[in-house]
């Protein structure tokens with residue numbers, strides 16, 4: 001399974017947010033981190049892939065144009081967790097998963113199968129004790145874990161996650177990142193927006209850096225992350241170090257000279 005982005009142009013209001021953006025194919029089994037400065041267009045790009053923002057150009061899954069794919073098929077292939085999660089709902093966590101499962105069209109699963117599937121997801125992401133609580137009563141971190149379960153409700157091939165670790169404590173970040181890698185190893189394509197580049201280097205197979213609506217770098221994190229790139233993209237003077245295990249650490253010393 002491959003996802004290709006060809007010549008994507010996306011406007012928000014009168015502003016060009018993404019311009020002539022193309023990538024080498026993104027492949028199943030890859031955990032891809034999308035990084036870049038605030039306002040670079042990362043969320044807009046995820047939303048274009050999820051088909052929730054209009055764009056020009058072509059986004060294709062296994063050669064099939066996503067914009068032309070039937071909604072029910074697309075909903076089964078792409079799971080999306082937005083940056084801003086709905087948290088005022090009085091739905092219980094378990095029911096919210098069933099709603100997510102049926103969004104976009106029927107799954108063909110019986111009610112009992114849907115509940116079993118929802119419970120399995122809640123167990124996997126450590127939220128089973130929350131099953132009967134309302135979404136409105138969850139903490140930010142709990143809501144984020146449930147959000148990941150919701151994105152996986154239809155067992156999609158492509159999982160799009162917008163800042164999935166932003167509200168999580170250290171232990172939950174580790175769990176979430178391990179799960180993202182595991183989802184990729186199961187054969188899915190996982191694309192997550194992360195700001196923490198040390199974390200991206202530790203976990204991702206591939207790092208795509210967006211700047212001013214264009215891809216500035218794309219490759220293995222260890223190769224992409226250089227002081228020069230960090231100065232150009234983030235305008236910071238930074239050191240890129242390797243620890244005793246050979247893992248990449250980013251140290252920011254201040255604004256670029």
Ligand SMILES: Nc1ncnc2c1ncn2[C@@H]1O[C@H](COP(=O)(O)OP(=O)(O)OP(=O)(O)O)[C@@H](O)[C@H]1O
Pocket residue numbers: 012013015017036037038039040041042043044045
């Ligand atoms: N609802 C909106 N209406 C108009 N412009 C918007 C809207 N949302 C975002 N934008 C603009 O689109 C551009 C890209 O925003 P986007 O949210 O995709 O960036 P981002 O890289 O995800 O940023 P961040 O890291 O801050 O979340 C920004 O210039 C932003 O001002």
